[in-house]
Amino acid sequence: MEIRNLTRSYDGRRVVDDVSLSILPGQVTCLLGPSGCGKSTTLRIIAGVEMQDSGEIWVDGKLVCDTVFRVPPERRGIGLMFQDFALFPHLSVADNVGFGLKGSREQKRARAEELLRKVDLLRHIDAFPHELSGGEQQRVALARALAPEPAIMLMDEPFSGLDNRLRDGIRDETLRLLKDENTAVLLVTHEPEEAMRMADEIALMRRGRIVQQGAPYNVYTRPADRAAVSFFSDVNVLKARVDGALAETAFGQFLAPGIADHTEVDIVFRPQHVRIDFDRGGSGPLPTPSDGVAARGVVERARFLGQESLVEFRMDFDGGVLKATVPGVFLPKAGKAMWLTVRRDRCFVFPAQAG
Numbered sequence: 001m002e003i004r005n006l007t008r009s010y011d012g013r014r015v016v017d018d019v020s021l022s023i024l025p026g027q028v029t030c031l032l033g034p035s036g037c038g039k040s041t042t043l044r045i046i047a048g049v050e051m052q053d054s055g056e057i058w059v060d061g062k063l064v065c066d067t068v069f070r071v072p073p074e075r076r077g078i079g080l081m082f083q084d085f086a087l088f089p090h091l092s093v094a095d096n097v098g099f100g101l102k103g104s105r106e107q108k109r110a111r112a113e114e115l116l117r118k119v120d121l122l123r124h125i126d127a128f129p130h131e132l133s134g135g136e137q138q139r140v141a142l143a144r145a146l147a148p149e150p151a152i153m154l155m156d157e158p159f160s161g162l163d164n165r166l167r168d169g170i171r172d173e174t175l176r177l178l179k180d181e182n183t184a185v186l187l188v189t190h191e192p193e194e195a196m197r198m199a200d201e202i203a204l205m206r207r208g209r210i211v212q213q214g215a216p217y218n219v220y221t222r223p224a225d226r227a228a229v230s231f232f233s234d235v236n237v238l239k240a241r242v243d244g245a246l247a248e249t250a251f252g253q254f255l256a257p258g259i260a261d262h263t264e265v266d267i268v269f270r271p272q273h274v275r276i277d278f279d280r281g282g283s284g285p286l287p288t289p290s291d292g293v294a295a296r297g298v299v300e301r302a303r304f305l306g307q308e309s310l311v312e313f314r315m316d317f318d319g320g321v322l323k324a325t326v327p328g329v330f331l332p333k334a335g336k337a338m339w340l341t342v343r344r345d346r347c348f349v350f351p352a353q354a355g
Protein backbone atom coordinates (compact mmCIF):
# COMPACT_ATOMS: atom_id res chain seq x y z
CA MET A 1 0.00 0.00 0.00
CA GLU A 2 1.25 3.41 -0.88
CA ILE A 3 -0.02 6.56 0.76
CA ARG A 4 0.88 9.75 -1.04
CA ASN A 5 0.73 13.25 0.43
CA LEU A 6 -2.37 12.82 2.59
CA THR A 7 -3.66 16.00 4.13
CA ARG A 8 -6.67 16.63 6.36
CA SER A 9 -7.71 19.75 8.26
CA TYR A 10 -10.36 20.32 10.90
CA ASP A 11 -11.54 23.88 11.45
CA GLY A 12 -8.59 25.25 9.51
CA ARG A 13 -6.06 23.23 11.51
CA ARG A 14 -4.02 20.62 9.63
CA VAL A 15 -4.09 17.43 11.70
CA VAL A 16 -2.65 15.29 8.89
CA ASP A 17 -0.03 17.22 6.99
CA ASP A 18 1.43 15.76 3.79
CA VAL A 19 1.81 12.20 5.06
CA SER A 20 3.40 9.68 2.69
CA LEU A 21 4.08 6.05 3.61
CA SER A 22 4.66 2.66 1.99
CA ILE A 23 3.48 -0.50 3.70
CA LEU A 24 4.77 -3.87 2.51
CA PRO A 25 3.34 -7.40 2.78
CA GLY A 26 4.63 -9.33 5.77
CA GLN A 27 5.85 -6.12 7.42
CA VAL A 28 4.62 -4.22 10.42
CA THR A 29 4.86 -0.45 10.06
CA CYS A 30 4.17 1.49 13.25
CA LEU A 31 2.80 4.99 13.16
CA LEU A 32 4.20 6.23 16.45
CA GLY A 33 3.57 9.60 18.05
CA PRO A 34 2.10 11.47 21.00
CA SER A 35 -1.62 11.72 21.60
CA GLY A 36 -3.37 14.06 19.17
CA CYS A 37 -0.65 14.04 16.49
CA GLY A 38 -3.01 12.72 13.80
CA LYS A 39 -2.32 8.98 13.83
CA SER A 40 -5.93 7.84 14.12
CA THR A 41 -7.12 10.33 11.54
CA THR A 42 -4.55 8.94 9.08
CA LEU A 43 -5.77 5.43 9.80
CA ARG A 44 -9.42 6.39 9.39
CA ILE A 45 -8.67 7.94 5.99
CA ILE A 46 -6.93 4.74 4.88
CA ALA A 47 -9.83 2.65 6.16
CA GLY A 48 -12.17 4.82 4.11
CA VAL A 49 -14.34 6.07 6.96
CA GLU A 50 -12.95 9.58 6.65
CA MET A 51 -12.11 11.71 3.58
CA GLN A 52 -8.79 13.43 3.00
CA ASP A 53 -8.58 16.99 1.67
CA SER A 54 -5.82 15.93 -0.69
CA GLY A 55 -3.57 12.95 -1.38
CA GLU A 56 -3.95 9.44 -2.74
CA ILE A 57 -3.97 5.85 -1.55
CA TRP A 58 -2.79 3.06 -3.84
CA VAL A 59 -2.96 -0.69 -3.20
CA ASP A 60 -1.17 -3.16 -5.47
CA GLY A 61 -0.68 -0.45 -8.10
CA LYS A 62 -4.39 0.44 -8.18
CA LEU A 63 -5.85 3.73 -7.03
CA VAL A 64 -8.09 3.17 -4.01
CA CYS A 65 -8.94 6.75 -3.32
CA ASP A 66 -8.10 10.32 -4.12
CA THR A 67 -10.28 13.39 -3.68
CA VAL A 68 -12.61 12.39 -6.53
CA PHE A 69 -12.51 8.61 -6.80
CA ARG A 70 -13.21 6.41 -3.81
CA VAL A 71 -13.43 2.62 -3.33
CA PRO A 72 -15.90 2.02 -0.47
CA PRO A 73 -14.38 0.79 2.82
CA GLU A 74 -15.69 -2.76 2.57
CA ARG A 75 -14.10 -3.26 -0.86
CA ARG A 76 -10.59 -2.11 0.09
CA GLY A 77 -9.34 -5.51 1.29
CA ILE A 78 -8.48 -3.92 4.63
CA GLY A 79 -8.93 -5.53 8.05
CA LEU A 80 -9.48 -3.35 11.10
CA MET A 81 -8.63 -3.90 14.71
CA PHE A 82 -9.20 -1.14 17.20
CA GLN A 83 -8.73 -0.78 20.93
CA ASP A 84 -12.44 -1.01 21.63
CA PHE A 85 -12.84 -4.08 19.41
CA ALA A 86 -16.33 -5.39 20.04
CA LEU A 87 -17.26 -9.01 19.52
CA PHE A 88 -20.93 -9.66 18.86
CA PRO A 89 -22.14 -10.81 22.29
CA HIS A 90 -25.01 -12.92 20.96
CA LEU A 91 -22.82 -14.86 18.49
CA SER A 92 -20.57 -17.81 19.33
CA VAL A 93 -16.81 -17.53 18.85
CA ALA A 94 -17.09 -19.49 15.57
CA ASP A 95 -19.83 -17.16 14.27
CA ASN A 96 -17.91 -14.08 15.32
CA VAL A 97 -14.85 -15.22 13.38
CA GLY A 98 -16.93 -16.27 10.37
CA PHE A 99 -19.09 -13.14 10.36
CA GLY A 100 -17.49 -11.26 7.45
CA LEU A 101 -16.93 -14.35 5.30
CA LYS A 102 -18.69 -15.44 2.16
CA GLY A 103 -19.50 -19.09 1.46
CA SER A 104 -21.39 -21.94 3.05
CA ARG A 105 -21.78 -22.48 6.78
CA GLU A 106 -19.25 -25.33 6.58
CA GLN A 107 -16.68 -23.19 4.77
CA LYS A 108 -17.04 -20.44 7.35
CA ARG A 109 -16.70 -22.95 10.16
CA ALA A 110 -13.60 -24.46 8.56
CA ARG A 111 -11.89 -21.06 8.27
CA ALA A 112 -12.88 -20.20 11.86
CA GLU A 113 -11.36 -23.50 13.02
CA GLU A 114 -8.14 -22.82 11.14
CA LEU A 115 -7.69 -19.39 12.69
CA LEU A 116 -8.81 -20.37 16.17
CA ARG A 117 -6.26 -23.18 16.10
CA LYS A 118 -3.60 -20.60 15.28
CA VAL A 119 -4.60 -18.37 18.19
CA ASP A 120 -4.88 -21.45 20.41
CA LEU A 121 -8.60 -21.04 21.10
CA LEU A 122 -10.06 -23.96 19.20
CA ARG A 123 -11.42 -25.40 22.44
CA HIS A 124 -13.58 -22.29 22.85
CA ILE A 125 -15.05 -22.39 19.36
CA ASP A 126 -18.62 -22.78 20.62
CA ALA A 127 -18.28 -20.47 23.61
CA PHE A 128 -19.80 -16.99 23.78
CA PRO A 129 -17.67 -13.85 24.22
CA HIS A 130 -18.69 -13.26 27.86
CA GLU A 131 -17.26 -16.70 28.74
CA LEU A 132 -13.76 -15.61 27.63
CA SER A 133 -11.09 -13.52 29.35
CA GLY A 134 -10.10 -10.11 27.94
CA GLY A 135 -6.99 -11.57 26.33
CA GLU A 136 -8.95 -14.42 24.77
CA GLN A 137 -11.52 -12.00 23.39
CA GLN A 138 -8.69 -10.01 21.89
CA ARG A 139 -7.39 -13.11 20.12
CA VAL A 140 -10.87 -13.85 18.78
CA ALA A 141 -11.05 -10.28 17.48
CA LEU A 142 -7.73 -10.82 15.75
CA ALA A 143 -8.95 -14.08 14.20
CA ARG A 144 -12.11 -12.31 13.05
CA ALA A 145 -10.15 -9.48 11.45
CA LEU A 146 -7.86 -11.94 9.65
CA ALA A 147 -10.59 -14.36 8.52
CA PRO A 148 -11.37 -12.65 5.17
CA GLU A 149 -7.60 -12.65 4.42
CA PRO A 150 -7.18 -8.89 4.24
CA ALA A 151 -4.07 -7.84 2.35
CA ILE A 152 -3.73 -4.95 4.80
CA MET A 153 -4.46 -4.78 8.48
CA LEU A 154 -4.97 -1.47 10.27
CA MET A 155 -4.58 -1.61 14.04
CA ASP A 156 -5.25 1.34 16.32
CA GLU A 157 -3.78 0.87 19.81
CA PRO A 158 -5.09 -2.71 19.75
CA PHE A 159 -3.38 -3.79 22.96
CA SER A 160 -4.01 -0.81 25.20
CA GLY A 161 -7.11 -2.31 26.81
CA LEU A 162 -5.13 -5.30 28.11
CA ASP A 163 -3.32 -5.49 31.41
CA ASN A 164 0.47 -5.54 31.31
CA ARG A 165 0.82 -9.18 32.21
CA LEU A 166 -1.21 -10.31 29.20
CA ARG A 167 0.03 -7.73 26.79
CA ASP A 168 3.50 -9.01 25.91
CA GLY A 169 2.28 -12.51 25.17
CA ILE A 170 -0.60 -11.33 23.00
CA ARG A 171 1.61 -8.90 21.11
CA ASP A 172 4.07 -11.64 20.26
CA GLU A 173 1.34 -14.05 19.27
CA THR A 174 -0.35 -11.41 17.11
CA LEU A 175 2.92 -10.66 15.40
CA ARG A 176 3.53 -14.33 14.64
CA LEU A 177 0.07 -14.73 13.15
CA LEU A 178 0.29 -11.59 11.03
CA LYS A 179 3.65 -12.73 9.64
CA ASP A 180 2.22 -16.17 9.02
CA GLU A 181 -0.56 -14.66 6.92
CA ASN A 182 1.89 -12.31 5.15
CA THR A 183 -0.37 -9.35 5.94
CA ALA A 184 0.83 -5.77 5.52
CA VAL A 185 0.22 -4.09 8.87
CA LEU A 186 -0.10 -0.46 9.86
CA LEU A 187 -0.17 -0.24 13.64
CA VAL A 188 -0.89 2.99 15.47
CA THR A 189 0.57 3.44 18.93
CA HIS A 190 1.77 6.18 21.25
CA GLU A 191 4.06 3.76 23.13
CA PRO A 192 7.67 3.59 21.95
CA GLU A 193 8.18 0.17 23.63
CA GLU A 194 5.28 -1.24 21.69
CA ALA A 195 6.63 0.14 18.41
CA MET A 196 10.13 -1.17 19.13
CA ARG A 197 8.70 -4.57 19.95
CA MET A 198 6.34 -4.90 16.99
CA ALA A 199 7.68 -2.84 14.11
CA ASP A 200 9.83 -3.63 11.12
CA GLU A 201 9.54 0.04 10.28
CA ILE A 202 8.68 3.00 12.51
CA ALA A 203 7.18 6.23 11.17
CA LEU A 204 7.51 8.85 13.87
CA MET A 205 4.69 11.38 13.70
CA ARG A 206 4.43 14.80 15.28
CA ARG A 207 1.85 17.55 14.73
CA GLY A 208 0.44 15.83 11.65
CA ARG A 209 3.77 15.20 9.94
CA ILE A 210 6.05 12.21 9.68
CA VAL A 211 9.32 13.51 11.08
CA GLN A 212 11.36 10.35 10.67
CA GLN A 213 10.98 6.88 9.24
CA GLY A 214 13.18 3.80 9.40
CA ALA A 215 13.97 0.52 11.12
CA PRO A 216 13.53 0.74 14.92
CA TYR A 217 17.28 0.52 15.48
CA ASN A 218 17.95 3.41 13.14
CA VAL A 219 15.20 5.62 14.51
CA TYR A 220 16.46 4.98 18.05
CA THR A 221 20.17 5.41 17.37
CA ARG A 222 20.00 8.15 14.73
CA PRO A 223 17.12 10.36 15.85
CA ALA A 224 16.14 13.27 13.60
CA ASP A 225 15.92 15.86 16.36
CA ARG A 226 15.88 16.39 20.10
CA ALA A 227 12.19 15.59 20.43
CA ALA A 228 12.78 12.28 18.63
CA VAL A 229 15.40 11.32 21.23
CA SER A 230 13.22 12.26 24.18
CA PHE A 231 10.19 10.46 22.77
CA PHE A 232 11.99 7.14 23.26
CA SER A 233 13.65 7.71 26.62
CA ASP A 234 14.67 10.12 29.31
CA VAL A 235 17.37 12.48 28.09
CA ASN A 236 20.07 14.77 29.39
CA VAL A 237 20.70 18.04 27.58
CA LEU A 238 23.86 20.18 27.68
CA LYS A 239 23.73 23.69 26.27
CA ALA A 240 26.69 24.95 24.24
CA ARG A 241 27.65 27.29 21.42
CA VAL A 242 29.43 26.23 18.23
CA ASP A 243 32.81 27.64 17.39
CA GLY A 244 34.83 26.23 14.50
CA ALA A 245 32.50 23.19 14.15
CA LEU A 246 33.12 22.34 17.82
CA ALA A 247 30.95 22.80 20.90
CA GLU A 248 32.84 23.31 24.14
CA THR A 249 31.35 21.85 27.35
CA ALA A 250 32.40 20.73 30.80
CA PHE A 251 32.66 17.24 29.28
CA GLY A 252 35.12 18.49 26.68
CA GLN A 253 34.56 19.32 23.03
CA PHE A 254 31.87 17.83 20.82
CA LEU A 255 31.95 17.76 17.04
CA ALA A 256 29.18 19.84 15.49
CA PRO A 257 29.66 19.23 11.77
CA GLY A 258 27.53 21.32 9.45
CA ILE A 259 26.34 23.68 12.20
CA ALA A 260 27.27 27.34 11.72
CA ASP A 261 29.54 29.17 14.16
CA HIS A 262 27.80 30.91 17.09
CA THR A 263 24.75 28.63 16.82
CA GLU A 264 23.39 27.56 20.20
CA VAL A 265 23.22 23.76 20.34
CA ASP A 266 21.72 21.08 22.53
CA ILE A 267 23.97 18.11 23.17
CA VAL A 268 21.56 15.31 23.94
CA PHE A 269 22.34 11.93 25.48
CA ARG A 270 20.49 9.17 27.23
CA PRO A 271 21.04 8.32 30.91
CA GLN A 272 22.28 4.83 30.01
CA HIS A 273 25.23 6.35 28.15
CA VAL A 274 26.59 8.20 31.15
CA ARG A 275 29.52 6.51 32.88
CA ILE A 276 30.07 6.99 36.59
CA ASP A 277 33.46 6.88 38.31
CA PHE A 278 34.34 7.22 41.98
CA ASP A 279 36.17 10.28 43.22
CA ARG A 280 39.87 9.59 43.73
CA GLY A 281 41.25 12.26 46.01
CA GLY A 282 39.41 15.09 44.30
CA SER A 283 39.88 14.01 40.70
CA GLY A 284 38.20 11.71 38.22
CA PRO A 285 39.35 9.50 35.37
CA LEU A 286 41.72 10.86 32.73
CA PRO A 287 40.20 12.13 29.48
CA THR A 288 39.86 9.63 26.62
CA PRO A 289 38.82 10.14 22.98
CA SER A 290 35.76 7.90 23.38
CA ASP A 291 34.51 9.28 26.71
CA GLY A 292 35.84 12.86 26.70
CA VAL A 293 36.54 14.76 29.90
CA ALA A 294 35.01 13.80 33.27
CA ALA A 295 32.83 16.35 35.11
CA ARG A 296 32.16 16.29 38.84
CA GLY A 297 28.72 15.98 40.34
CA VAL A 298 27.15 15.17 43.67
CA VAL A 299 24.51 12.46 44.10
CA GLU A 300 21.14 14.06 44.66
CA ARG A 301 18.94 10.98 44.57
CA ALA A 302 19.26 7.30 43.68
CA ARG A 303 16.39 4.92 43.01
CA PHE A 304 16.18 1.24 42.16
CA LEU A 305 13.82 0.66 39.23
CA GLY A 306 13.89 -3.13 38.95
CA GLN A 307 16.26 -3.86 36.06
CA GLU A 308 18.40 -0.80 36.67
CA SER A 309 19.10 2.05 39.06
CA LEU A 310 18.57 5.71 38.27
CA VAL A 311 20.99 8.16 39.86
CA GLU A 312 20.53 11.92 39.65
CA PHE A 313 23.57 14.17 40.01
CA ARG A 314 23.75 17.88 40.78
CA MET A 315 26.63 18.99 38.55
CA ASP A 316 29.36 21.37 39.74
CA PHE A 317 29.75 23.14 36.39
CA ASP A 318 26.26 24.64 36.13
CA GLY A 319 24.27 23.45 39.15
CA GLY A 320 21.94 21.49 36.85
CA VAL A 321 20.86 17.88 37.21
CA LEU A 322 22.03 15.00 35.01
CA LYS A 323 20.61 11.49 35.11
CA ALA A 324 22.50 8.24 34.80
CA THR A 325 21.19 4.70 34.75
CA VAL A 326 23.23 1.73 35.84
CA PRO A 327 22.22 -1.92 35.34
CA GLY A 328 21.27 -3.73 38.57
CA VAL A 329 21.50 -2.20 42.01
CA PHE A 330 23.60 0.93 42.46
CA LEU A 331 22.39 3.22 45.20
CA PRO A 332 25.10 5.68 46.29
CA LYS A 333 24.25 7.97 49.22
CA ALA A 334 23.04 11.50 48.58
CA GLY A 335 25.87 14.01 48.84
CA LYS A 336 28.54 11.65 47.54
CA ALA A 337 30.84 13.22 44.92
CA MET A 338 31.37 11.27 41.70
CA TRP A 339 32.68 11.87 38.18
CA LEU A 340 30.60 11.50 35.04
CA THR A 341 31.68 10.90 31.47
CA VAL A 342 29.54 10.59 28.39
CA ARG A 343 29.94 8.13 25.51
CA ARG A 344 30.84 10.37 22.55
CA ASP A 345 29.36 8.01 19.96
CA ARG A 346 26.00 8.10 21.78
CA CYS A 347 25.59 11.88 21.87
CA PHE A 348 23.51 13.89 19.44
CA VAL A 349 24.15 17.52 18.66
CA PHE A 350 21.17 19.56 17.43
CA PRO A 351 20.53 23.27 17.00
CA ALA A 352 18.99 24.41 20.30
CA GLN A 353 15.28 24.31 21.01
CA ALA A 354 13.60 26.55 23.48
CA GLY A 355 13.05 25.09 26.95
Ligand SMILES: Nc1ncnc2c1ncn2[C@@H]1O[C@H](COP(=O)(O)OP(=O)(O)OP(=O)(O)O)[C@@H](O)[C@H]1O
Pocket (backbone or CB within 6 Å): 010, 011, 015, 033, 034, 035, 036, 037, 038, 039, 040, 041, 042, 190
Ligand atom coordinates in the same frame (compact mmCIF):
# COMPACT_ATOMS: atom_id res chain seq x y z
N1 LIG B 1 -13.89 14.77 13.63
C1 LIG B 1 -13.05 15.67 14.15
N2 LIG B 1 -13.39 16.99 14.22
C2 LIG B 1 -12.53 17.90 14.70
N3 LIG B 1 -11.31 17.62 15.16
C3 LIG B 1 -10.90 16.34 15.12
C4 LIG B 1 -11.74 15.30 14.61
N4 LIG B 1 -11.06 14.12 14.69
C5 LIG B 1 -9.85 14.42 15.22
N5 LIG B 1 -9.75 15.74 15.48
C6 LIG B 1 -8.57 16.42 16.05
O1 LIG B 1 -7.45 16.10 15.25
C7 LIG B 1 -6.29 15.90 16.05
C8 LIG B 1 -5.69 14.55 15.74
O2 LIG B 1 -6.53 13.53 16.22
P1 LIG B 1 -6.18 11.99 16.09
O3 LIG B 1 -7.26 11.22 16.76
O4 LIG B 1 -5.89 11.68 14.67
O5 LIG B 1 -4.83 11.90 16.91
P2 LIG B 1 -4.05 10.65 17.47
O6 LIG B 1 -2.62 10.90 17.17
O7 LIG B 1 -4.63 9.41 16.96
O8 LIG B 1 -4.28 10.78 19.01
P3 LIG B 1 -4.77 9.69 20.07
O9 LIG B 1 -3.63 8.75 20.22
O10 LIG B 1 -5.04 10.50 21.28
O11 LIG B 1 -6.00 9.08 19.47
C9 LIG B 1 -6.74 16.07 17.48
O12 LIG B 1 -6.39 17.35 17.92
C10 LIG B 1 -8.24 15.92 17.42
O13 LIG B 1 -8.85 16.69 18.43
